[in-house]
Amino acid sequence: MGAGIAGLSAATALAGRGSRVALYEATGHAGGRCRSYHDAVLGRTIDNGTHVLVGANRAAFRYLRRIGAEDRVMALGDGGVPFVDLARGERWRARLGGGAVPWWMLFPGRRIPGTGLGEHLRLSRLFAAAPDATVAACLGHGPLMDRLWRPLTEAALNTAPEEASARLLVPVVRGMLMGGADAARVHVARDGLGPAFIEPALALLAQHGVAARLGARLRQLDVTHGRVTGLVFDDARIAIAVGDAVVLAVPAGVAANLVPGLTVPLAHRPIVNVHIALDGSPTNPEPLVGVLGGTAHWFHRRGALLLATVSAAVALAEQSAEAIAAAIWRDAARALGLDGPLPRHRVVKERLATFAQTPTEVARRPAARTTSRNLILAGDWTATGLPATIDSAALSGETAAALAHAIVSERH
Numbered sequence: 001m002g003a004g005i006a007g008l009s010a011a012t013a014l015a016g017r018g019s020r021v022a023l024y025e026a027t028g029h030a031g032g033r034c035r036s037y038h039d040a041v042l043g044r045t046i047d048n049g050t051h052v053l054v055g056a057n058r059a060a061f062r063y064l065r066r067i068g069a070e071d072r073v074m075a076l077g078d079g080g081v082p083f084v085d086l087a088r089g090e091r092w093r094a095r096l097g098g099g100a101v102p103w104w105m106l107f108p109g110r111r112i113p114g115t116g117l118g119e120h121l122r123l124s125r126l127f128a129a130a131p132d133a134t135v136a137a138c139l140g141h142g143p144l145m146d147r148l149w150r151p152l153t154e155a156a157l158n159t160a161p162e163e164a165s166a167r168l169l170v171p172v173v174r175g176m177l178m179g180g181a182d183a184a185r186v187h188v189a190r191d192g193l194g195p196a197f198i199e200p201a202l203a204l205l206a207q208h209g210v211a212a213r214l215g216a217r218l219r220q221l222d223v224t225h226g227r228v229t230g231l232v233f234d235d236a237r238i239a240i241a242v243g244d245a246v247v248l249a250v251p252a253g254v255a256a257n258l259v260p261g262l263t264v265p266l267a268h269r270p271i272v273n274v275h276i277a278l279d280g281s282p283t284n285p286e287p288l289v290g291v292l293g294g295t296a297h298w299f300h301r302r303g304a305l306l307l308a309t310v311s312a313a314v315a316l317a318e319q320s321a322e323a324i325a326a327a328i329w330r331d332a333a334r335a336l337g338l339d340g341p342l343p344r345h346r347v348v349k350e351r352l353a354t355f356a357q358t359p360t361e362v363a364r365r366p367a368a369r370t371t372s373r374n375l376i377l378a379g380d381w382t383a384t385g386l387p388a389t390i391d392s393a394a395l396s397g398e399t400a401a402a403l404a405h406a407i408v409s410e411r412h
């Protein structure tokens with residue numbers, strides 16, 4: 001149930017193991033929070049927001065390999081990611097990662113400018129963080145917070161470090177900063193999210209004889225004696241036979257309405273994206289630039305389209321689209337050297353981009369297994385141990401597929 005990344009991950013993993021799969025999606029398209037669509041103002045297909053992977057996102061890359069789409073993402077920033085601090089007028093390249101022990105922190109030349117060794121050593125507090133500790137409480141304030149931990153926390157956890165769960169940043173730091181050189185490398189979809197993450201999955205499912213049933217909104221789960229026995233849609237009820245399993249890969253709030261007594265994260269944080277058409281601009285900015293001290297967090301250029309991303313955009317999302325676009329264009333002028341009037345653009349506010357990854361909400365993530373023995377949960381919001389990202393969604397789908405396969409196998 002649900003054709004976002006989690007549902008597609010589960011469905012493709014199950015189909016690959018030879019299970020008979022049916023995929024139901026409420027809306028008229030697959031992809032959920034990770035999708036491409038045609039935008040009339042820009043006259044082209046855009047994504048609902050820039051999505052980046054890093055090399056350390058193992059489940060996401062397994063998913064891409066499974067659907068045969070590894071070549072649909074590309075690595076950026078071979079020589080590190082360029083950063084601009086608009087408030088201080090400084091520029092540098094961040095080169096992170098490179099080994100299980102982050103020796104690079106010891107060398108001033110490898111550290112981010114203006115940061116000291118003492119700040120880096122606070123990292124040990126993150127690894128010993130209590131469940132209710134926040135990132136800022138562990139890592140403190142100072143240049144390293146401003147230049148590394150805040151951008152990393154907001155990008156990975158979509159939550160400000162003052163309220164973000166310290167424990168949830170640990171897999172990010174371990175994966176990216178202490179992995180090999182490739183672990184920290186940023187990857188983006190070459191031609192958009194649909195062609196990279198969604199269409200190849202649907203094509204693979206079609207090869208297995210599975211067609212996603214779009215416009216099929218699950219309204220109710222019938223449960224009898226601790227087992228799901230039926231799925232109720234607007235115009236049909238589908239009986240669930242003994243030995244069949246149901247993977248519920250819908251957003252947290254939808255799952256909570258369908259499964260009485262289920263505890264899920266409730267609060268969410270928005271992400272704001274601004275797409276700007278650079279057609280005819282003589283300036284060709286770098287593909288990815290991190291921005292500090294302005295409104296934008298990241299600028300990503302894909303061909304003639306410039307995409308600005310602002311994560312944990314709680315206050316910004318309340319502003320008008322025009323005010324947001326004007327502020328972003330001012331940043332683009334200073335950070336990237338673009339000038340002239342604001343070109344054609346589209347502001348996309350995703351208010352429920354991810355759940356708020358605070359200690360309180362993280363503690364509400366449920367396990368994949370439920371009290372109904374053939375009902376399994378999937379989604380970036382389930383207890384994967386990872387921040388709510390494509391990686392988490394893909395991993396949750398794999399876990400759900402393994403559990404569902406075990407249920408189905410018991411029958412035979």
Ligand SMILES: Cc1cc2nc3c(=O)[nH]c(=O)nc-3n(C[C@H](O)[C@H](O)[C@H](O)COP(=O)(O)OP(=O)(O)OC[C@H]3O[C@@H](n4cnc5c(N)ncnc54)[C@H](O)[C@@H]3O)c2cc1C
Binds near residue numbers: 380
């Ligand atoms: C703007 C933005 C930027 C992001 N940037 C990044 C990034 O840079 N890197 C990264 O890794 N992640 C990023 N993410 C997060 C990533 O998109 C999500 O983690 C991932 O897409 C979640 O997938 P999911 O399958 O768990 O959930 P969803 O995508 O929410 O999928 C749930 C599906 O269930 C369907 N559904 C709902 N109700 C029903 C029902 N009753 N019956 C049937 N179907 C139903 C929905 O329509 C949807 O298709 C970003 C998200 C946003 C919004």
